[in-house]
Every structure is written in structure tokens, then in C-alpha cells.
Amino acid sequence: MSEGKKTQKDMMEEQMKQFYSFVESMKKSMGLPMVPDMKTGQALWVDQREVTLKFIISIDKIKEFFNALADGKLLGTKCKKCGEVFFPPQKDCPKCMDSEVEWIELSKEGTLLTFTQINVKPYSFAHYDDYIVGIARLPEGVNVTAWIREKDPSKLKIGMKLKLEIVKREPENYYTYEWVPVE
Amino acid sequence: MGENVAIVGVGHTKFGVRNDVNMPELAWEAIKQALMDAGLEQKDIEYVVVSNAGGWSSEPLPAVVIAEYSGLAPKGTVRVEAACASGSAAVKLAHDIVASGHVDIAMAVGIEKMNESPTPTVVEFIGRAGNYFWEFHNFGLTFPGYYALYATAYMDKYGATEEDLCKVAVKSHYYGARNPKAQFQKEITVEKCMASRYIAWPLKLFDCSPITDGATAVIVANEKVAKELTDTPVWIAGIGHATGTSNLSKRTTFTSLEAGTLAAELAYKKAGIDMDDPTKVIDVAEVHDCFTIAEILAYEDLRFAKRGEGVKLVREEQTYIGGKIPVNLSGGLKAKGHPIGATGEGMIAELTNQLRNKVEKDRQAPIKNGYALAHNIGGTGHYAYITILSLSKPRR
Ligand SMILES: [Zn+2]
Numbered sequence: 001m002s003e004g005k006k007t008q009k010d011m012m013e014e015q016m017k018q019f020y021s022f023v024e025s026m027k028k029s030m031g032l033p034m035v036p037d038m039k040t041g042q043a044l045w046v047d048q049r050e051v052t053l054k055f056i057i058s059i060d061k062i063k064e065f066f067n068a069l070a071d072g073k074l075l076g077t078k079c080k081k082c083g084e085v086f087f088p089p090q091k092d093c094p095k096c097m098d099s100e101v102e103w104i105e106l107s108k109e110g111t112l113l114t115f116t117q118i119n120v121k122p123y124s125f126a127h128y129d130d131y132i133v134g135i136a137r138l139p140e141g142v143n144v145t146a147w148i149r150e151k152d153p154s155k156l157k158i159g160m161k162l163k164l165e166i167v168k169r170e171p172e173n174y175y176t177y178e179w180v181p182v183e
Numbered sequence: 184m185g186e187n188v189a190i191v192g193v194g195h196t197k198f199g200v201r202n203d204v205n206m207p208e209l210a211w212e213a214i215k216q217a218l219m220d221a222g223l224e225q226k227d228i229e230y231v232v233v234s235n236a237g238g239w240s241s242e243p244l245p246a247v248v249i250a251e252y253s254g255l256a257p258k259g260t261v262r263v264e265a266a267c268a269s270g271s272a273a274v275k276l277a278h279d280i281v282a283s284g285h286v287d288i289a290m291a292v293g294i295e296k297m298n299e300s301p302t303p304t305v306v307e308f309i310g311r312a313g314n315y316f317w318e319f320h321n322f323g324l325t326f327p328g329y330y331a332l333y334a335t336a337y338m339d340k341y342g343a344t345e346e347d348l349c350k351v352a353v354k355s356h357y358y359g360a361r362n363p364k365a366q367f368q369k370e371i372t373v374e375k376c377m378a379s380r381y382i383a384w385p386l387k388l389f390d391c392s393p394i395t396d397g398a399t400a401v402i403v404a405n406e407k408v409a410k411e412l413t414d415t416p417v418w419i420a421g422i423g424h425a426t427g428t429s430n431l432s433k434r435t436t437f438t439s440l441e442a443g444t445l446a447a448e449l450a451y452k453k454a455g456i457d458m459d460d461p462t463k464v465i466d467v468a469e470v471h472d473c474f475t476i477a478e479i480l481a482y483e484d485l486r487f488a489k490r491g492e493g494v495k496l497v498r499e500e501q502t503y504i505g506g507k508i509p510v511n512l513s514g515g516l517k518a519k520g521h522p523i524g525a526t527g528e529g530m531i532a533e534l535t536n537q538l539r540n541k542v543e544k545d546r547q548a549p550i551k552n553g554y555a556l557a558h559n560i561g562g563t564g565h566y567a568y569i570t571i572l573s574l575s576k577p578r579r
Binding site: 016019037040044047057114115116117118120121122126135142143144145146147153158176 | 200202203241301303304306307310311316317318319321322323324325327328331332333334335336339380381382383384385386430431432433437
């Protein structure tokens with residue numbers, strides 16, 4: 001994030017703040033959270049209840065993956081019976097109806113399959129600068145989606161080599177992984 | 184195979200920002216149209232399938248809210264979700280319960296009220312419609328972002344350009360301008376599209392379908408009832424469906440939608456249409472152009488063009504009226520609008536009226552063989568539903 005520059009999140013929040021202060025002023029004068037649509041004047045009721053969504057997700061069967069990230073390793077899983085490699089990791093092989101699936105360390109090299117830059121960001125990502133997301137193939141035959149450390153999409157080429165780095169995502173401060181172009 | 188099933192009534196509201204009505208009021212507009220079109224009353228409808236993606240709208244049980252308001256209760260109902268293909272899934276289920284002989288008449292109602300939430304919330308919800316934990320949570324993909332991954336790969340492999348993509352948008356707006364139910368009724372130029380800002384590089388604002396409110400309805404009946412109700416029943420000749428991976432990284436190609444390709448093959452087989460060149464038989468199609476690139480992929484997945492040659496259909500304007508096969512004469516998702524859960528029934532309602540020669544004259548396809556095709560994709564090739572309609576009774 002660039003210091004001093006307004007992020008998309010700042011702008012979204014300013015806009016919402018303006019709107020809600022307008023709602024409050026309407027409430028004060030009418031006693032109701034009723035506002036006219038800015039374009040058409042149609043009557044709108046503004047919800048007086050609010051809900052926050054923050055999920056708590058079970059990862060016990062694949063917790064090794066997350067523990068390994070802290071050691072700088074990228075893990076996948078492999079079925080002992082049929083040999084299929086899974087990324088994202090999963091502990092069940094649906095083909096073999098079996099849970100004889102073991103952890104393997106994946107190589108951190110990839111070939112770029114495709115990419116995009118996210119310019120209009122979702123609210124929960126609006127505090128970041130525009131970021132590039134790519135999908136690259138590992139020698140093990142599985143693909144990994146991640147951010148690519150590059151600001152300009154025109155500098156990337158499908159087929160180019162990338163290296164995977166385990167990084168701390170800031171400002172949230174948790175381990176994840178990122179593709180880095182190989183010079 | 185069950186009984187023959189025909190469409191006997193359709194309804195389609197004006198799409199757009201519909202702040203003039205709440206959710207059940209909007210649904211009622213489409214339901215009322217469909218009932219009047221079929222010459223039926225609420226009591227005749229034996230089961231109602233409601234398609235709605237939701238999340239951004241306030242009512243968590245839309246099927247019941249709508250059934251109560253529209254006088255369809257106490258008949259049975261259910262809400263279905265197949266993302267942007269929810270509407271075609273609803274028509275498939277309505278079709279199936281009639282085909283099975285369980286009921287004589289059923290209705291599919293599509294409803295989406297996306298403008299009940301501010302745009303950032305809607306962008307957030309649609310971005311999560313892939314694989315939440317492995318894609319969205321860490322990497323913040325958006326809906327345009329997912330299709331941009333396909334655009335980058337397709338452009339690289341086949342030499343398509345951003346101008347080519349804009350030409351798709353120009354066609355959508357050309358026909359949207361002729362459809363009074365479309366969200367956008369203004370023509371655009373390639374220059375205007377090219378000058379629009381990036382939403383998810385290389386996709387720009389004019390490559391993207393909008394946030395839309397809308398409702399649609401389709402009434403289906405078995406052969407006996409259909410023949411009593413109308414002289415021009417529109418038969419459901421075949422439905423194909425398939426599912427892609429939730430996580431895009433697990434796909435083997437980014438230049439076609441595998442689920443769309445598979446669903447097309449199944450639908451053609453069921454309808455008895457020659458897969459070598461379906462454009463010989465199909466008079467008109469609605470394809471899922473949530474983004475311009477998606478329309479080009481659809482041409483190829485549906486075998487309207489060979490792999491890599493979908494972009495040629497665009498350059499040669501072969502999908503306008505008078506070309507090889509007219510596509511999205513409604514304006515498509517791009518210009519008519521994309522109210523997620525209502526889009527599928529919207530395509531099928533549009534095609535029903537195309538086959539009946541009942542749409543506005545300057546966007547009416549010439550109906551020669553009496554076949555039409557609706558290609559409806561949910562998510563980014565997560566769900567695929569293809570519905571083939573016909574004026575002639577299917578041979579079973
Ligand atoms: Zn196995």
C-alpha cells in the first residue's frame with residue numbers, strides 16, 4: 001500500500017459514510033430510515049440491522065499444510081494407491097475410496113498458464129493496490145493459483161518461469177504463498 | 184424418457200435498477216405475464232421452482248415470499264441455486280417433474296434483486312462464487328477476474344485482441360438498443376469500449392455485464408395440457424448439464440469451458456441435432472455472455488465455430504441477424520442485463536418468443552427450422568445448462 005494515497009477501500013467507505021449520514025438526517029426529520037433514490041426519487045428503506053460475515057473453517061485434516069508454510073515449505077498430498085497428487089491438499093482420494101493419502105513436499109517452480117490484474121477489488125481486498133493473480137503449473141502436474149509479484153501485467157508472458165515463495169501477507173500478518181517471476 | 188414437455192407461457196420484466204419494486208412485487212410482474220400468456224390461473228400451477236442466488240438481498244426464503252405474494256401458495260415450492268445458471272436449473276427441474284408425470288403443469292420463476300446491497304458488497308459476493316477458501320480468501324479474485332484468466336489465455340493462444348472482445352459488446356448493445364426490456368438501450372462503438380477503464384485486465388468496463396434486478400417466469404406443461412392451451416407449444420427438445428471444478432486451478436484448459444462443452448454434447452444428443460454443424464438447424468441462440476470473452480468461448484463450446492475460430496465469427500459479424508447464426512438478439516447478459524438467478528428463464532422466455540415470431544421486428548431472427556438454444560453457465564464454468572427448444576414435437 002502506498003502511504004498517503006487513498007485506497008479503493010477509503011473511497012468506498014467515504015461514499016458509504018456520506019450515504020449513511022444522509023440517512024441519519026432523513027431519520028431525524030421524518031422519524032423513518034426512508035430516503036429517495038438519488039436518480040429516480042423512488043422511496044427506499046435503509047436496513048436498520050447489520051450482520052458481519054466472518055467464517056470459522058475446519059482445517060484439522062490438512063493442518064500439516066499450514067504448519068509447513070511456517071517452515072517455508074509447500075505441501076501437497078499423494079494417494080498411496082493410485083499416485084494422484086492433490087493441490088490444494090486433500091486427505092481423501094475419491095477415486096480409490098481411500099484415505100491412504102500421504103503428505104509430499106511440492107517443488108516451488110512453475111510455468112505460467114494464465115493471469116489477470118484485479119483493478120476493481122472486492123471490499124475485503126480494497127485496501128490493497130491492484131494485484132496480479134496467476135495460475136502456474138508445477139512439475140508434479142498440479143496447478144497453483146497465487147498473486148504474482150509484479151505491478152505491470154504487460155511484463156508477464158504465458159509460458160514464463162516463476163518461483164514460489166512463502167510470504168507473510170500484510171497487513172493481516174499470516175503465511176501464504178506468492179509467485180515471483182524468474183529474471 | 185418420460186412425457187413430452189412444452190413451454191406454454193413466459194414472463195420477463197424490464198431488467199435494470201428496479202428500485203421501484205421490492206422482491207415479490209418484481210417477481211409478480213413476471214408471474215402475471217406468464218399466467219396471462221398461458222391463459223392459466225394460479226390454481227392451475229401445481230409446483231413452483233424458484234431460482235435465486237441471493238446473499239445480496241434481504242429475504243432468505245424468496246420462494247415462499249413470492250408464492251405468498253403471488254397467490255401461488257399453498258402449492259409446493261423450492262428455491263434452487265446453480266449460480267448464474269440457476270434459472271436454467273429451475274426450468275430443468277420444472278421440466279423433470281412434468282416429464283415424470285408427477286404433475287401436469289409447473290412453473291419456474293427467476294428472481295434477483297442485486298441492488299438491495301451496495302456495489303462493493305455485490306462484487307464481494309460474486310467474487311466468492313468460485314472456491315472461497317483457496318481462491319478468494321487469499322487472492323481476492325473477482326468475477327471479472329475469473330473470466331479475465333480465460334481471456335488472457337485465449338488471446339495468447341489464438342491472437343484475439345481487446346478490440347475483438349469489444350466487437351462482441353458492440354453487438355450486444357446494438358440489439359439491447361432494440362429491446363425495451365434491456366438494462367442498456369444505447370448503442371456503443373469499439374472506440375468507446377476500448378476507452379473504458381480496466382475492471383480485471385484485460386477486461387474493461389464494457390466487457391462486463393452489469394449488476395441487475397429482474398424477474399422471469401416459464402410455465403411448462405405436458406403434451407395433453409399444452410395442446411389444450413395453445414396452437415404453438417414450444418417443446419423442450421433436450422437439456423444438457425455438466426459441472427466443472429470449483430477451483431479454477433484444477434482445470435486442464437483456459438481456452439474453453441469444459442462443462443459447457445460437455446453439456447452441449449449431451450443436449451445435442453438428446454435433441455437429435457447433428458453435432459458437426461448445429462448452426463444448420465438452430466435458428467437463434469442466447470449464450471452466456473457475462474463477459475465478452477465468454478460469448479466467444481460459447482461459440483466454440485457449442486460448435487458454432489472450430490476451436491480458435493470463435494473470434495472469426497465476431498470479426499465477420501456472423502452472429503448478427505443474417506449471419507451464420509444470430510446470437511443474443513436480446514442484448515445478452517451484457518446489455519439486457521444479468522440478474523443472476525433470473526437469467527436462465529430470461530433466455531428461455533426470449534427464445535420462446537423468438538420461435539413464436541413475437542419479438543420486436545428489428546431483432547426477430549428468421550425462424551426456418553424452428554430450433555433455438557439457450558446456453559447458461561453458472562459461475563466460471565462451474566455449472567453448465569443447455570436447453571434446446573423446438574417448434575416440432577420431439578420424437579421419443
Ligand atoms: Zn487414489
